[in-house]
Amino acid sequence: MNSTAPQQSPSSSDSQDSLGLVTPQSVVFNEPFVLACGRELSQFELVYETYGTLNASRSNAVLICHALSGNHHAAGRHSADDRKPGWWDHYVGPGKPIDTNCFFVVCANNIGGCDGSTGPNTINPETNTFWANDFPRLRVRDWVHSQHRLMTHLHINQWAAVVGGSLGGMQAQRWSLEYPDKLRHCVIIASAMRLSAQNIAFNNIARQAILNDPEFHDGRYLDKSTAPKLGLSVARMVGHVTYISEDTMADRFGRELRKGSFTQGVDEDIEFQIESYLHYQGNSFSEKFDANTYLLLTRALEFFDLAREYNHDPIKAFEHATCKFFVVAFSSDWRFSPERSRDMVQAMLAAKKQVTYVEVQSDYGHDAFLVPNERYEQNLRTYLSHVAKECGE
Amino acid sequence: MRVDLKTVEQWVVNDAHILDLGCGDGTLLAMLNDKKNVNGVGVEINPEKIQACIEKHVQVIEVDMSIALENCVDNGFDVVIMTQSLQVVRHPNEILDHVLRVGKEAIIAFPNFAHWSSRLYLASKGKMPVSKNLPFSWFDTPNIHFFTLRDFEEYCKNQGIEVLDRCVLNSNNKPDALSKFLPNVFGSTAIYRIKR
Numbered sequence: 029m030n031s032t033a034p035q036q037s038p039s040s041s042d043s044q045d046s047l048g049l050v051t052p053q054s055v056v057f058n059e060p061f062v063l064a065c066g067r068e069l070s071q072f073e074l075v076y077e078t079y080g081t082l083n084a085s086r087s088n089a090v091l092i093c094h095a096l097s098g099n100h101h102a103a104g105r106h107s108a109d110d111r112k113p114g115w116w117d118h119y120v121g122p123g124k125p126i127d128t129n130c131f132f133v134v135c136a137n138n139i140g141g142c143d144g145s146t147g148p149n150t151i152n153p154e155t156n157t158f159w160a161n162d163f164p165r166l167r168v169r170d171w172v173h174s175q176h177r178l179m180t181h182l183h184i185n186q187w188a189a190v191v192g193g194s195l196g197g198m199q200a201q202r203w204s205l206e207y208p209d210k211l212r213h214c215v216i217i218a219s220a221m222r223l224s225a226q227n228i229a230f231n232n233i234a235r236q237a238i239l240n241d242p243e244f245h246d247g248r249y250l251d252k253s254t255a256p257k258l259g260l261s262v263a264r265m266v267g268h269v270t271y272i273s274e275d276t277m278a279d280r281f282g283r284e285l286r287k288g289s290f291t292q293g294v295d296e297d298i299e300f301q302i303e304s305y306l307h308y309q310g311n312s313f314s315e316k317f318d319a320n321t322y323l324l325l326t327r328a329l330e331f332f333d334l335a336r337e338y339n340h341d342p343i344k345a346f347e348h349a350t351c352k353f354f355v356v357a358f359s360s361d362w363r364f365s366p367e368r369s370r371d372m373v374q375a376m377l378a379a380k381k382q383v384t385y386v387e388v389q390s391d392y393g394h395d396a397f398l399v400p401n402e403r404y405e406q407n408l409r410t411y412l413s414h415v416a417k418e419c420g421e
Numbered sequence: 422m423r424v425d426l427k428t429v430e431q432w433v434v435n436d437a438h439i440l441d442l443g444c445g446d447g448t449l450l451a452m453l454n455d456k457k458n459v460n461g462v463g464v465e466i467n468p469e470k471i472q473a474c475i476e477k478h479v480q481v482i483e484v485d486m487s488i489a490l491e492n493c494v495d496n497g498f499d500v501v502i503m504t505q506s507l508q509v510v511r512h513p514n515e516i517l518d519h520v521l522r523v524g525k526e527a528i529i530a531f532p533n534f535a536h537w538s539s540r541l542y543l544a545s546k547g548k549m550p551v552s553k554n555l556p557f558s559w560f561d562t563p564n565i566h567f568f569t570l571r572d573f574e575e576y577c578k579n580q581g582i583e584v585l586d587r588c589v590l591n592s593n594n595k596p597d598a599l600s601k602f603l604p605n606v607f608g609s610t611a612i613y614r615i616k617r
Contacts, residue, residue: 343494352480370484370488370492371492373482373484374489374492374493377440377462377482377493377497378493378494378497380438380460382460382462382480383462383480383482384474384475384480384481384482385481385482385483385484386468386471386475386483387483387484389468403468403472406472407471407472407475410472410475410476411475414478
């Protein structure tokens with residue numbers, strides 16, 4: 029195992045409530061890593077960021093697990109010219125709900141990802157070519173086990189909290205069962221104990237778009253220095269439609285035209301604002317994301333079924349947990365609906381676990397967990413302030 | 422401490438698993454956490470009250486009471502508490518059935534509509550009573566099912582529900598001789614401990 033500086037990240041702040049500049053770190057684990065699928069990685073690298081300071085008793089560490097399109101860069105900026113901060117900057121930073129004045133926050137790019145950690149777009153040391161389509165099929169528990177290695181590397185014995193939204197929430201759930209004594213609180217946001225048939229159907233459309241792109245080359249596109257950008261773009265467009273609510277779409281775009289007109293006697297095509305927006309989202313995503321990672325991650329989402337190994341009984345599953353739970357769902361989220369969170373909460377209750385559940389009013393659909401929302405911020409901040417108090421020094 | 426809270430405290434054993442339906446700002450559960458070390462969870466739908474619960478470190482779930490109850494397993498809780506919330510639900514009989522299925526016992530507190538002041542108000546003015554303890558007008562009251570101690574006890578008898586304890590408080594929220602002597606006349610709030 030070798031690594032670059034563990035603990036604290038630099039933070040020269042550009043504004044008072046922002047982390048300012050942050051620097052990714054990385055660690056290579058050389059002990060073989062057996063995956064749930066039975067295959068083994070002889071070594072793997074994790075790229076991660078940390079914010080805040082680990083206290084003397086090493087009791088204030090919070091793990092953030094990222095979702096499908098996220099990565100290790102949760103907050104702050106990598107350079108002063110960065111157009112956007114990390115994906116959860118609104119919620120992570122000094123004085124923010126996940127308060128880096130109190131917590132030592134850790135966020136890693138998951139294996140199988142495409143932002144530096146070992147994944148399809150990195151080199152397989154055994155073949156000296158890109159892993160590409162040969163990367164082992166991953167399950168949520170593989171991420172949890174790899175994050176546990178990072179935890180050991182950072183000499184953290186127990187997380188004050190493991191926090192995740194969507195696919196990140198699935199990792200948080202799995203943490204509570206795989207390593208019950210390694211976390212005190214589990215914060216699960218806009219997530220579910222498993223995907224619905226409708227979720228899988230949308231994922232399938234997204235995957236078909238990638239698989240049928242002529243530039244996909246059976247997944248070996250990197251060997252040919254190309255990428256199935258059109259397919260990935262369509263995949264993202266499908267995903268994006270499911271992440272936002274109908275109301276948000278109507279409010280933001282309505283039937284506004286970007287090009288052309290409805291005038292009679294005019295023979296020209298039109299383009300709606302919503303189309304233009306989706307194309308922009310799809311294109312920009314396809315420039316920065318890897319198609320094999322997308323295939324891998326959507327499958328991991330689908331494989332996840334919290335209670336499968338507990339005889340399909342979520343109550344039995346949660347009986348293994350010892351942490352306290354904080355669960356958040358959003359009213360307009362139809363991808364991971366409040367009903368799915370309620371199922372989870374009722375199972376936790378039946379397992380006699382301590383749980384707080386809030387159902388936040390928002391028009392932003394599944395994306396609500398990322399965007400500013402006064403009530404969600406307030407509830408999360410208050411809950412985590414109790415967690416911070418328990419950390420001591 | 423408020424007598425109604427103290428009464429509930431006396432009826433709850435240490436470390437009990439408790440469900441408080443319509444837990445409000447979490448005052449009762451916070452007290453039970455503190456004094457009885459219970460594993461308690463509240464059910465509430467008002468966002469401000471939920472925030473108040475989180476501030477008090479009280480576990481709370483934001484869901485409609487009937488949905489929460491339908492999805493709870495049989496005998497999942499040692500005690501299910503409903504203070505001042507049975508009269509606000511649409512189907513009290515269905516809620517009570519679930520409460521007594523989900524809880525090994527239940528503690529139910531409600532305003533007694535047969536209190537002498539309500540009787541007098543209705544008899545003399547011919548209008549729905551408005552008082553310190555029932556401050557709402559007919560058109561904006563959350564209380565959609567008014568009932569009395571006698572109604573409740575008759576219901577329990579007919580439904581095979583056992584009354585384990587009863588505490589009746591006067592309009593100053595205190596037990597006194599009159600409310601002991603003629604509870605359905607001088608009792609303003611009734612608290613029952615029941616089981617099926």
